[in-house]
Amino acid sequence: MLVYYYDGTFEGLLTSVFEAYERKEQPESILPPHASAGLFAHTHEVVTCAKKSERVWNGVKKIGGVLTCEHLYYTFLSQEEGFEMHFLRYCQHLFTCNRPVMKDLANADVLKVFQLSRKVGREAHRILMFLRFEQAADGTYFAPYAPKYDVIPLVTGHFRERFADQTWVVFDSVRNYGVMYDSKNDTVEKFTINDPAFDVETGKLQPDAEHPEEDNWQLLWRTYFKSMAITERKNLKLQRNFMPKRFWKYLTEKRI
Amino acid sequence: METTQKLEILSAAAKYDVSCSSSGSTRSNMPGGIGNAAKSGICHSFTEDGRCISLLKVLYTNYCIYDCAYCVNRRTNDVPRACFTVRELADITINFYRRNYIEGLFLSSGVVKNADYTMEQLVGVAKTLRLTYKFNGYIHLKAIPGASPELIKEAGLHADRLSVNIEIPSESNLKVLAPEKDYRSVLSPMSLIKVGIEQNKEERRHLRHAPLFTPAGQSTQLIIGATPDTDKQILSLASNLYHQNGLKRVYYSGYNPTNLYDSRLPALSAPPLRRENRLYQSDWLMRFYEFRVDEIVNDEHPELDLEIDPKLSYALRNPHLFPVDVNKADYHLLLRIPGIGVKSAKMIIAARGFRRLNSENLAKLGVVMKRARYFLTCNELTAATVQDLKPEYVRAILTSPVKKGRVPDAIQLNLW
Numbered sequence: 239m240l241v242y243y244y245d246g247t248f249e250g251l252l253t254s255v256f257e258a259y260e261r262k263e264q265p266e267s268i269l270p271p272h273a274s275a276g277l278f279a280h281t282h283e284v285v286t287c288a289k290k291s292e293r294v295w296n297g298v299k300k301i302g303g304v305l306t307c308e309h310l311y312y313t314f315l316s317q318e319e320g321f322e323m324h325f326l327r328y329c330q331h332l333f334t335c336n337r338p339v340m341k342d343l344a345n346a347d348v349l350k351v352f353q354l355s356r357k358v359g360r361e362a363h364r365i366l367m368f369l370r371f372e373q374a375a376d377g378t379y380f381a382p383y384a385p386k387y388d389v390i391p392l393v394t395g396h397f398r399e400r401f402a403d404q405t406w407v408v409f410d411s412v413r414n415y416g417v418m419y420d421s422k423n424d425t426v427e428k429f430t431i432n433d434p435a436f437d438v439e440t441g442k443l444q445p446d447a448e449h450p451e452e453d454n455w456q457l458l459w460r461t462y463f464k465s466m467a468i469t470e471r472k473n474l475k476l477q478r479n480f481m482p483k484r485f486w487k488y489l490t491e492k493r494i
Numbered sequence: 495m496e497t498t499q500k501l502e503i504l505s506a507a508a509k510y511d512v513s514c515s516s517s518g519s520t521r522s523n524m525p526g527g528i529g530n531a532a533k534s535g536i537c538h539s540f541t542e543d544g545r546c547i548s549l550l551k552v553l554y555t556n557y558c559i560y561d562c563a564y565c566v567n568r569r570t571n572d573v574p575r576a577c578f579t580v581r582e583l584a585d586i587t588i589n590f591y592r593r594n595y596i597e598g599l600f601l602s603s604g605v606v607k608n609a610d611y612t613m614e615q616l617v618g619v620a621k622t623l624r625l626t627y628k629f630n631g632y633i634h635l636k637a638i639p640g641a642s643p644e645l646i647k648e649a650g651l652h653a654d655r656l657s658v659n660i661e662i663p664s665e666s667n668l669k670v671l672a673p674e675k676d677y678r679s680v681l682s683p684m685s686l687i688k689v690g691i692e693q694n695k696e697e698r699r700h701l702r703h704a705p706l707f708t709p710a711g712q713s714t715q716l717i718i719g720a721t722p723d724t725d726k727q728i729l730s731l732a733s734n735l736y737h738q739n740g741l742k743r744v745y746y747s748g749y750n751p752t753n754l755y756d757s758r759l760p761a762l763s764a765p766p767l768r769r770e771n772r773l774y775q776s777d778w779l780m781r782f783y784e785f786r787v788d789e790i791v792n793d794e795h796p797e798l799d800l801e802i803d804p805k806l807s808y809a810l811r812n813p814h815l816f817p818v819d820v821n822k823a824d825y826h827l828l829l830r831i832p833g834i835g836v837k838s839a840k841m842i843i844a845a846r847g848f849r850r851l852n853s854e855n856l857a858k859l860g861v862v863m864k865r866a867r868y869f870l871t872c873n874e875l876t877a878a879t880v881q882d883l884k885p886e887y888v889r890a891i892l893t894s895p896v897k898k899g900r901v902p903d904a905i906q907l908n909l910w
């Protein structure tokens with residue numbers, strides 16, 4: 239059994255696709271570092287190479303167009319176990335057919351890539367829905383979140399356009415990094431913090447770091463949220479379907 | 495009165511107004527401004543009854559000079575009343591927006607003093623948001639029936655959507671429940687808005703930067719079950735509003751029993767939610783599934799079937815159209831198959847360009863085979879369809895409480 243090891247990056251994965259062609263072989267799985275290949279595996283170490291990955295990516299873009307690129311990139315962001323082989327076979331199918339295969343949904347790999355990219359897209363959309371900012375004492379709007387997939391790259395554009403006149407920070411508390419938007423210079427910067435000024439469990443800023451009016455607005459929002467409910471038609475299951483519980487800890491209206 | 499208290503009263507009074515959609519507009523942010531309107535709309539939260547919260551939905555005030563029988567805020571009712579100020583409401587909106595709680599504002603109101611005065615306050619809030627706060631998020635204003643054309647026009651310049659509620663599906667019944675009102679006061683602002691939208695489209699064709707006029711169009715709401723109007727009447731009215739008045743949405747609101755002392759109202763114990771739901775499904779069929787209104791309800795079937803959805807009901811009334819061959823049928827026909835939605839119909843068309851589809855493929859594309867199997871064929875060993883089984887029987891299967899694992903492929907054929 240032939241196993242490829244790659245470094246877990248997008249470029250590394252594209253390099254693996256390249257090498258499968260170059261070496262005229264078909265691996266049975268492509269694994270990130272630290273994954274176990276099993277006892278009898280025959281392994282090949284893929285060394286990430288900018289040139290190789292670029293050639294593959296350009297080929298994908300040329301044949302498949304931007305939408306295909308988006309699907310593949312989203313699939314990568316899903317990080318679902320074993321997604322790499324679907325990724326590889328999708329690319330191979332694309333190069334063999336030499337036309338976009340996105341719609342060939344009866345092909346198992348195409349369908350899988352479509353579904354994974356949809357999952358990631360949906361998660362990104364949920365961030366647009368459920369992200370909640372709190373104003374800090376210095377005026378910055380701060381929002382922690384804990385998404386299933388690493389979707390920061392997919393949501394910054396939206397917030398940048400929408401909240402162009404306020405300085406804001408979005409922080410991924412699972413992956414421990416965030417982006418900061420500076421409204422004066424219209425720049426977005428990536429950063430990591432070791433000692434955050436907020437409570438990771440509730441997302442709340444520490445009292446002295448909070449804007450004096452913040453609590454007031456939060457109280458108003460909770461008031462509104464509560465009074466919108468039609469209690470005679472209570473349906474908590476439906477509510478949870480639309481707004482999964484894993485988002486609740488950072489939701490202003492749901493935390494106590 | 496404290497703002498919190500006002501918000502409590504004035505949102506509670508607005509919550510039964512069903513339209514909460516923030517979609518259909520594309521307003522982009524401007525330099526130095528805040529906000530934009532996302533094309534597809536975004537829900538930001540869900541209430542305990544599972545409804546989407548997308549907009550700050552409130553009344554400007556619940557004081558009212560009218561006495562409509564079906565309304566909690568009628569002047570003769572003794573309820574707590576409140577009234578915002580323009581500035582106060584604009585502030586709440588902008589602060590909610592900055593925290594990503596909402597997409598914008600949906601503002602309605604009881605009528606204080608007179609229609610024009612009330613409309614002025616609503617327009618005032620929209621203007622403050624747009625001009626003072628440079629807010630480019632979503633604004634939906636209620637046009638107050640009877641307000642002057644100038645005010646309606648001004649409202650249209652700042653709002654993404656305007657709506658005038660018809661409320662009662664026929665004028666004769668409106669006269670019974672709200673003798674002070676008539677259809678004219680609703681229909682004339684409606685046609686004014688329609689004309690405004692058309693002119694604006696024309697203007698923008700020549701002049702790309704002409705100001706927008708209600709880019710998300712207009713909508714209205716009908717109250718269901720407060721009067722004896724039939725589903726046929728209701729849906730025909732809706733169909734006319736879509737086709738003749740160019741409305742974007744018609745909302746149906748199951749009458750929430752209130753003012754029980756008023757003998758002009760039916761004695762309901764709960765709002766007719768099932769019926770409301772069937773009306774929405776029918777509305778979808780008209781807007782996205784290429785159904786004509788008389789295919790859903792007609793003289794022979796003036797009321798919707800509450801037990802099954804209107805699409806299944808149509809299919810069972812028209813068994814001669816089935817089974818449909820999914821590898822050949824056009825989009826229009828695919829959409830008529832129960833268990834196939836807009837998304838899966840499109841996917842079928844895309845995927846069959848690559849290969850013939852079998853039932854396994856269909857299931858993977860999201861077709862609900864449990865339902866669809868009786869109405870389609872894909873040239874495999876054919877299972878029993880609605881043709882072999884008869885509509886009454888298919889109906890019985892699809893409505894019977896789920897008997898897991900006993901789907902009647904083989905068993906039942908010999909019964910007939």
Ligand code: SF4
Pocket residue numbers: 558559560561562565566567568569603604605
């Ligand atoms: S005009 Fe509107 S708010 Fe006033 S009583 Fe009639 S329905 Fe209620």
